[in-house]
């Protein structure tokens with residue numbers, strides 16, 4: 001699959017940029033009170049965009065740091081560094097995420113963790129992989145046996161009560177809750193069966209585009225909080241191995 005192979009190639013190249021800067025001066029700037037951007041975010045994104053422009057000049061691009069540029073109905077959705085706060089603190093849980101959408105449908109994606117050299121990838125109908133090996137979601141059937149991941153939006157201070165309510169409810173009902181700091185990797189860890197469920201609010205298309213294809217191809221389920229279809233342009237995500245999905249939605253429904 002041409003676009004998938006290209007996404008993998010780009011993610012690996014951009015991952016090299018992140019690894020290069022991991023133990024070096026990162027020139028941290030602030031986009032908001034706790035929303036950082038570093039030289040590595042910018043360089044990684046520049047490499048990816050340059051290569052897409054060379055290879056597919058007519059394609060549209062949606063990238064976190066430089067925004068949207070229009071083109072054909074083929075669109076690359078890019079997070080050049082997902083997990084910037086982790087990265088800035090030398091906490092090794094971050095990645096590059098590249099998704100490819102055609103006519104509004106996510107077709108393939110690659111998420112690369114340069115620290116562990118793990119390349120997660122998937123294409124519609126061909127399955128999900130880590131470093132070329134097929135991966136599948138976990139078999140947990142009960143929320144009480146499940147390990148759940150989540151994240152907190154940068155605007156958490158404006159919705160502290162709602163976010164903590166959700167956190168409290170899942171902490172109570174599950175076996176444990178983790179806050180990884182990279183939504184794209186959270187989704188891939190679920191695809192790999194390392195965790196069983198994930199929920200978050202206010203993510204952006206670049207956080208989820210690649211990870212959602214990878215999770216679905218690994219057998220997972222992704223919806224909004226009420227079980228409606230998930231959109232990368234929406235504000236809610238509940239993702240799971242499928243088996244605990246209804247229980248997760250019930251937890252969220254009870255909070256409303």
Ligand code: IPD
Nearest residue numbers: 082083084151152153181182183
């Ligand atoms: C963030 C990470 C984090 C999530 C935040 C995202 P960034 O992306 O995915 O896990 O909780 O909501 O914004 O800023 O590191 O690319």
Ligand code: CA
Nearest residue numbers: 079082083207
């Ligand atoms: Ca992100």
Ligand code: CA
Nearest residue numbers: 064079081082
């Ligand atoms: Ca980012």
